[in-house]
Amino acid sequence: MRIVHVVHSYWPAAGGIENVVKALAEGMASRGHEVHVVTGAYGGRPREEVVNEVHVHRVRSIRLGFPDLTYPLYVPRELLRSADIVHGHSQNSLFTVKILEEAKGLGAKTALHFMAVDSLRDHPNPLVRLIGPLYGRRNVKVALKASDLRLVKSHRDAEVLRARYGVETVYVPDGVDEGLLTMPNMAEKFRERFGVHGPFVVYVGRLHRLKGVDVLIRAMAVVRREEPELKAVVVGPGNQGSYLTLAERLGVRDRVLFTGYVDEEAKVGAIDASLALVLPSVSDYAEAFSLAITEAWARGKPVIASAIGEVPYRVKNMVNGILVPPKDLRTLAEAILAIAHDRGLRDKLTKGARPDAPTWDEVIDLLLTLYSSTQLRA
CATH class of the missing domain: 3.40.50.2000 (Glycogen Phosphorylase B;)
Known part of the structure; x- marks a missing residue:
């Protein structure tokens, strides 16, 4: 054909x-x-x-x-x-x-x-x-x-x-790539390669204003007041300049790590080592179908995501993740803290995080x- x-x-x-x-x-x-x-x-x-x-x-x-x-x-x-x-x-x-x-x-x-x-x-x-x-x-x-x-x-x-x-x-x-379902846990390799040794949440995707990376950075400024050791790792291509400036201005430059574009092994390692995937997108246009959600669930990780586009059809609140209103940095911060502090909630959401794609x-x-x-x- x-x-x-x-x-x-x-x-x-x-x-x-x-x-x-x-x-x-x-x-x-x-x-x-x-x-x-x-x-x-x-x-x-x-x-x-x-x-x-x-x-x-x-x-x-x-x-x-x-x-x-x-x-x-x-x-x-x-x-x-x-x-x-x-x-x-x-x-x-x-x-x-x-x-x-x-x-x-x-x-x-x-x-x-x-x-x-x-x-x-x-x-x-x-x-x-x-x-x-x-x-x-x-x-x-x-x-x-x-x-x-x-x-x-x-x-x-x-x-x-x-x-x-x-x-x-x-x-x-x-x-979903079959390799994601069978690849061994890559968390330690990621931590060694990037020097990340404490707890963190991960964002995977392009650095684009519709993806809400700035919202995540602002939420981390709130998170830091209660959990100063918790970090956010941002994985993906794009211009980091404005985001680094924002993180510096908010005093969280050391709490937000940008890896840039990475190979598949490093991306999987970042997901494996994280507490959860955070997807803070701000527009329906940005989320027709999130490959990042697919990848997180393939690795058994819960998702914290804005309730926009296709996301609410896939992420079920308090079942396989947490839904938050778009652009609501305080609610996002509360969700990140809940995942970090509540082991029972984390275990529940991890249990619910199963691949939903062929x-x-x-x-x-x-x-x-x-x-x-x-x-x-x-």
């Missing part, structure tokens, strides 16, 4: 959607399928290359500030026309919707993963809050016309598409079946 994935940015860019498409593309290629990724020409990589058996096509594009506002200046029409399936990722992406529209017009079968549908109303940027909902609704309508197979990874998105657009979807979540192999099995479905017609 010739499979084309469409996403506005791809490896070596690091992020949730990039990691997902990479896992799907490489997993499908490893089964003998001819897999292509059409993406924007960013990151200094060659326009055409083969990476782990995946044919990557980086097309000329312009980007208007936000990754989702990437627009393709070239469309590989012959590739799209010859594809057995063109699978786009995120209707919020102008790049993806435009390429998918072209594919549909060329007679290709199309699939689209809808993500964070109509989710810009709570964005921290007032201009995005004003214009974003109009942009979002426009893209949803265009994407619905351009897609034969409508997929979601979020029960929230399934509900929104059903209630507001009268559309039924197929639930295909992101997967493996990537299972996700790929389902997608390949859906791609071949006789009901999927261009």
Whole structure:
């Protein structure tokens, strides 16, 4: 089968959607399928290359500030026309919707993963809050016309598409790496490598304002008053400058450790050594499906998370984690302290922290079946 994935940015860019498409593309290629990724020409990589058996096509594009506002200046029409399936990722992406529209017009079968549908109303940027909902609704309508197979990874998105657009979807979540389920405990290796020897909570993800890392830092200033030895470890890529300045100003620079981008072993070690994963995101848009939650539960760790996006559908308060209101640093601090101080609560939540996602192999099995479905017609 010739499979084309469409996403506005791809490896070596690091992020949730990039990691997902990479896992799907490489997993499908490893089964003998001819897999292509059409993406924007960013990151200094060659326009055409083969990476782990995946044919990557980086097309000329312009980007208007936000990754989702990437627009393709070239469309590989012959590739799209010859594809057995063109699978786009995120209707919020102008790049993806435009390429998918072209594919549909060329007679290709199309699939689209809808993500964070109509989710810009709570964005921290007032201009995005004003214009974003109009942009979002426009893209949803265009994407619905351009897609034969409508997929979601979020029960929230399934509900929104059903209630507001009268559309039924197929639930295909992101997967969990089987290695996460079998890898030995890496806590001591992480502690030795980074010199972290006391208790800490961990954040795993990009350093982005929508992810609420600043909220976590502010919460740690409250935590320090009661538990001065407790730290927060922040794992992930991005510009640390403003966060380091904030931590310095609040007097918690020594209580917040930034590791930057790390390899898989170090990331798993950080989760293993932590008391809990903290996910303080501030907008529905940021959490269509959290891979970090999947990873934490795969390692048997509870989650403290903002009740936004898909999170409340997965995190059950006081069962497998603690839900807190977004941007509420004091409630977040109280949750962190509760996890640190109450061994009984920690044991209860740890017991409830079990993987809720299929493996990537299972996700790929389902997608390949859906791609071949006789009901999927261009």
